[in-house]
Amino acid sequence: MSRQKEDISPPKWADHFLKLYCREEFLEEISGDVHELFEVRLGEMPPGRARRKFIWDVFRFLRWSNIKRTKRLNSNNIIMLRNYFKITRRNLLKDRGYSLLNIAGLYIGFVCMVLTVLYLSHELSFDKHLQRAEDTYRLLGVSNTTGGKGNESAAPWGPALKDQFPEIEDYTRIIGHGASVFQVDNNRFYENGGIIADASILKLFSVDLLQGDKASALLEPNQVVIKERLAKKYFGDDNPIGKVIRIDNEKLYTVTGVLADKQKPSHLTFDFIASFDSHDSWFKTDWFIRNYQTFFLLNSDAEASDVESKLTAFFKERFETPETPFDNHVELQQVSEIHLYDDTADQTPQIGKVRLVGVIGGFILIIALVNYVNLVTARSAKRFKEVGVRKSIGARRRQLQAQFLIENIIVCFSVFVITMASFNLFMPGFNSLMNSDLSFSLFGDVQLVGIMFLVTLLVSLASGFYPAFILSSLNPVNLIKNNAVGLGGKNYLRKSLTTLQFIISVALIIGTSLVYKQLQYMLNKDVGFDKEQVVVVPLGSSEVWRNKNVFAEQIRNFSEVKEVALTANQIGGGDWGMPFQYEGGERPLNVRFMSIDAAYGETLGLKLVEGRFFKEELKTDVESSFIVNEAFLQAVGWGSGIGKRIEMPTRDSENPWLPGKIVGVVKDFNFRSLHTQISPMVIANKVDWTSTLFIKLNPGSTDKVLTDLAEAWKATEPNIPFGYYFLDEKLAEQYVAETRLSKMATTFGAIAIVLACIGLFSLATYTAEQKMKEVSIRKVMGASLNQIWLLFSRQFMVIIIVSITIAIPISLYYLDGWLSEFAYRIEIWQNIQIPVLASLATVFVAMLTIAIQSIRLAKSNPVKFLRSE
Secondary structure: OHHHHHHOOOOHHHHHHHHHHEOHHHHHHHHHHHHHHHHHHHOOOOHHHHHHHHHHHHHHOOOHHHEOOOOOOOHHHHHHHHHHHHHHHHHHHHOHHHHHHHHHHHHHHHHHHHHHHHHHHHHOOOOOOOOOHHHEEEEEEEEOOOOOEEOOEOOOHHHHHHHHOOOEEEEEEEEEOOOEEEEEOOEEEEEOOEEEEOOOHHHHOOOOEEEEOOOOOOOOOOEEEEEHHHHHHHHOOOOOOOOEEEEOOOEEEEEEEEEOOOOOOOOOOOOEEEEHHHOOOHHHHOOOOOOEEEEEEEOOOOOHHHHHHHHHHHHHHHHOOOOOOOOEEEEEEEHHHHHHHOOOOOOOOOHHHHHHHHHHHHHHHHHHHHHHHHHHHHHHHHHHHHHHHHHHOOOOHHHHHHHHHHHHHHHHHHHHHHHHHHHHHOHHHHHHHHOOOOOOOOOOOHHHHHHHHHHHHHHHHHHHHHHHHHHHHOOHHHHHOOOOOOOOOOOHHHHHHHHHHHHHHHHHHHHHHHHHHHHHHHHHOOOOOOOOOEEEEEOOOOHHHHOHHHHHHHHHOOOOEEEEEEEOOOOOOOOEEEEEEEOOOOOOEEEEEEEEOOOHHHHHOOOEEEEOOOOOOOHHHHHHEEEEEHHHHHHHOOOOOOOOEEEEEOOOOOOOEEEEEEEEEEOOOOOOOOOOOOOOEEEEOOHHHOOEEEEEEOOOOHHHHHHHHHHHHHHHOOOOOOOOEEHHHHHHHHHHHHHHHHHHHHHHHHHHHHHHHHHHHHHHHHHHHHHHHHHHHHHHOOOOHHHHHHHHHHHHHHHHHHHHHHHHHHHHHHHHHHHOOOOOOOOHHHHOHHHHHHHHHHHHHHHHHHHHHHHHHHHOOHHHHHOOO
């Protein structure tokens, strides 16, 4: 036993560490104490624990009084530090233009880095604040045939699935409230962004109330939770809890809670929440009408994949019949992934945009840092004599290294401080550009400040490495003669970094141009209907809606109005999904469905392929006639559709399908955004279902007709304000993300090309310093300005050509992948002039930058550089 004990020794690395930091006069005593304690513990506890205790003892004695003192820290060192600061200030002031250029480039890089990190951290934080985000999922239906995903579900599904499957702990159902009129006393305003949801939404989405009881706020019918701004708007400084709001001139809602205006990032946004039991629509009990989103909270030990399989089997058993096979499966999408990866219906995943911002921001930072390092190393060539003189009069290499490193640390950390102090000046512009609400606080964003501190330190060390360690190691005689023997003349690293900068810049120019081109294509593409001069008036549940036919006829008589139509659906994504049986089909086809009146086709300028539009005087057009689009004929395999029989579902259990015939086929039109392909569409003449007016105006009559419309509305409905929008402006909102992306890419691309030119300037500066004597000799021998420019620009042309050659295929490859997200897109080969023009622009800017240095060289006095020869 004693022998085993003798073989057990404390960790050697801990012993070495103690000797490394401990002062000589204390080492023997402290070492003896910790070893003695180790021996005692071996008899009292397992060896492993005794070893850990020994390590703890070593670190426990790591105190200021026990740490070795350096002999070099004396008054002379302090004086030298002050001297370094003076030298740094003098060098900066000596060449103000260079200093300003250097600091400005680094400052731009730091600002772009902070903006990028702030934006990325915000985008990646959506729904991460939920108390059980990892257990909260959204229900999706996925087609086995097409792979298309839908987030719609029927109202009864949530409670039925919770009762059926013990893995589901809770659920909430959400449906949009739509534009609603809020009335308190005589104050009436339209409020958008409201939702109707189960009371469990407050739990699943971790919604905290500033006022009200979270447990009971949405349990009863006609209860509403509102945001602070709404409470202030309608009730001023009074306590809103218990106050009553009339919504849509019908129901009285009691305010039971108040939300903070600023919520944590979530894909689900709302200004108010109405209790689910306030919603008395007939389809609340329908298993087939899918107008809701359903979210589940699973038990912590439940596997989402297992639940998906069980839910798919449940729906298959519920919906499949011999005539209608179930061709879908269920997916559960984690709520924290919705913001970035939502690819349902017309949604475009945001992850591509987020990655692009991150890549561009990273590229700009790389360019800025490379520029700074290049400029520092280029300018260090001017300090050969200074280093040589210092070494010849006795300066030690360590002192020279400290001087250069401290100089760069002073400059870099000065830029760091300026960035942190002035950063909030850029936030309003960036928030406007990215449609965000980001903020920065020096003490609130400690992690970001820490990252910036580390980056600044690394840049300081990287930029100071060359003069500190390379120049300080050279022979002073060679340095005094400006002959940097051992440095090499090819500068492959610096040229490679400059090439990388221009690859990034050319790629950004090409990318920016093609993104803009795609945006213009979407905004100007023929969508198959006339969207200009169309005013859209939602009727809601107003008196106008109850008398819509009379009101439409009244408006139609206005001299400024060309045509008026009624519809139940908004263009741009307001269509409904519905199964239709068709002649010769084995199972129903899921199609998009619209309900309109007889004037709709003429009002929007839809084009007929065959047949006719609906006729108001024909009763059969209302009861049993349909119009389809070309995509419907293609989906069912018909060459012609006129007279073919199709059937739509009804709520009548005895007659579940309503038969009808196709009377017209319209040319495909984009009733949704250009992100998606045109789907099969069936249109019915169901005026009773309509709730929106489309008013086609004559050119040049907008202002007067809007005034007349408002007066006509007020005469029919004095209690609800008149609201409208222009169809073309509403459709343009579908491409806001692309518009912002284009602006962002343009802004960042301009920054990148400016920084790349600074990088080129740094390389040109360095080359100019190296070629001063050669150029001076050539001038003495009679060389012209053009000859000097050609000599100087030749190597840079190689860099530019290599950059363009690499940048074009890379950028076009990735842009083709981005364009593939659009169902309707430009073709790169038809826009090949864009990379050509981008290349020419890059060459022009680069040659202009080089010409500045060439002219400076050509105008220099050759005597100045040849007097020592």
